[in-house]
Ligand SMILES: O=C(O)C(=O)[C@@H](O)CO
């Protein structure tokens with residue numbers, strides 16, 4: 052059974068950010084993820100995780116000026132110092148939450164521009180090495196251009212090539228099933244092939260990005276396939292609820308008891 056992580060940026064928006072942890076645990080989630088924790092202190096986030104017995108599955112490194120349209124700094128030549136400062140700013144959050152993987156967003160830019168490519172490659176190498184020393188994986192996620200026009204990392208084959216070429220043991224793929232289907236399709240075969248380099252998975256229905264199990268893909272088949280493949284990582288529920296979050300959790304009901312299957316202290320499957 053997949054270990055689902057509620058995405059607290061998209062789900063449980065009926066609650067204030069910190070109260071979303073309590074609501075997700077109450078709904079049966081054992082893990083959470085979100086885009087950015089940086090408006091809150093590391094201690095405040097850690098306290099909510101602890102109080103609710105939740106595992107922090109993932110969050111993103113600082114993305115630059117999000118409000119001004121920036122979507123990461125890695126591929127932006129001339130912003131390397133700022134990227135490094137962002138990584139350092141994220142480390143106290145990683146330590147407080149115990150998270151084992153962080154997502155680096157590439158930012159906007161053309162993959163055909165050599166300077167942009169080199170900036171991205173260097174940023175990924177520097178960050179992966181910095182995180183390796185702390186036992187944390189770095190994940191990169193191809194994102195489709197309909198949701199994020201101009202995003203540099205918009206191709207699974209490119210991401211795969213980079214990960215395989217760099218041979219950094221803690222550099223992995225964030226396989227967002229929603230983006231994969233919009234970009235290329237062939238979800239199941241891609242999962243089978245790429246699983247050895249996958250560090251995190253996310254799910255939403257296609258094309259609406261609402262709750263899974265109701266549109267283009269047979270999500271239940273994919274969940275069973277992840278079990279068949281022996282995937283033991285998290286599946287982030289990165290979807291926008293169609294209406295109220297709790298009203299849309301029918302798809303999750305068969306999985307909501309999973310919290311009893313994991314040791315809260317070791318994370319081991321019981
Ligand atoms: O958009 C997505 O998909 C993500 O996973 C985010 O982390 C980046 O916006």
Ligand SMILES: [Mg+2]
Nearest residue numbers: 192227253289
């Ligand atoms: Mg995603």
